[in-house]
Every structure is written in C-alpha cells, then in structure tokens.
C-alpha cells in the first residue's frame with residue numbers, strides 16, 4: 001500500500017523496532033561491511049524490485065538499475081558498478097534481469113513519444129534491427145515486446161562478459177556465474193534464459209562425422 005511521505009518515517013521507526021526486538025545487534029552487524037554474493041543489474045521499473053522477487057535481504061545483493069537494464073560499455077556508472085562488484089566485493093554471480101511489459105522497451109519502438117530520439121534507448125532499436133525478421137513474425141504486439149525484452153537481456157549479458165574486468169577472470173576460480181533473467185510480472189516468476197555462463201558450460205554437440213573421426217584418431 002502506498003505510504004505518504006510522512007508515513008515513510010513512521011514505518012522506518014517501526015521497522016527499526018521490529019529488527020532490534022529479535023536481534024539487538026542487527027544494525028551493528030549490518031554496519032560492519034557488505035559481502036554480497038550477487039550483482040543484480042535490472043530495470044528501474046518500480047515493480048521489478050530485486051529483493052522482493054528473489055527473497056534475498058539486506059547485504060545480499062549489490063544492485064544497479066537503469067531504464068531497460070542496459071549494460072553500455074561507455075556508461076561509466078554501470079562499468080564502475082561491475083568493476084567494484086568483481087574486484088572488491090568478489091561477487092559469485094552477475095545477473096542481468098529484464099522484465100516483460102518493460103516501458104523502456106516499448107518506448108524505444110514507438111513512432112512518437114519519449115523513446116523516439118532517446119540516445120539511451122538507441123541500443124534497443126539496434127537490437128530490434130538485428131532481430132527484425134524474428135520479431136516481425138510475432139504478430140501479437142505484447143509478445144513481440146516481450147521477446148525484445150528477452151533479446152535485450154541476452155545482448156546485455158554479452159556486454160557484461162566482454163567487459164575487461166570480467167574477461168580477465170576467465171578460466172580462474174573467481175570467474176563469476178553470469179546469468180540472464182526475465183521477471184514475468186504477470187505471474188511473479190523469474191525465468192532463467194540460460195545464457196551467459198550457463199550457455200557456455202554446455203558442451204557443444206559433436207556431429208556424427210566428428211565422432212567417427214575422433215574414434216579413428218584415438219587408435
């Protein structure tokens with residue numbers, strides 16, 4: 001339920017009282033340091049709150065959010081967040097999380113309105129152009145935008161993997177799991193798109209000819 005501006009402070013007092021009632025040292029411990037296992041890169045959409053949808057709590061996720069969860073390598077903001085998460089916090093997983101019904105995705109594709117000449121959303125238009133054939137086969141507009149939201153996540157996961165500080169860790173124990181998610185706010189479910197490191201860990205299937213060839217080579 002939405003709170004008034006004044007009510008936020010009342011709620012905050014209640015929350016502090018609740019937390020310290022069962023655990024008097026809660027805030028002392030919280031203030032010591034942070035050791036989150038996850039870096040979450042998501043959309044600024046008010047309905048796609050990472051703590052709420054994952055069930056993780058304070059200190060568990062390092063978060064970066066922007067319109068349409070874009071990882072643009074020339075964006076100093078997201079680049080710094082990834083670098084800090086990797087080098088200082090040593091997170092175990094990086095998650096790029098998009099969501100169905102994303103206003104940023106829709107705005108980028110509209111003929112009129114805020115997304116029309118938005119430099120920020122240009123990257124979405126480029127993704128659309130690259131996948132135009134596939135996308136234009138989808139007649140239902142909502143489904144088409146949902147697919148574009150998925151393709152955007154896949155693209156942004158690639159951008160994470162190509163960042164210097166991430167790439168440098170390849171082959172080492174510190175290389176984090178890199179994942180692409182979609183939050184389906186119509187069902188509340190998180191969908192793992194199985195891209196990023198999940199995709200790379202799958203061994204490429206050998207063709208029949210390759211398998212026969214390798215049999216001969218063993219002899």
Ligand code: CO
Nearest residue numbers: 043045102103
């Ligand atoms: Co969004």
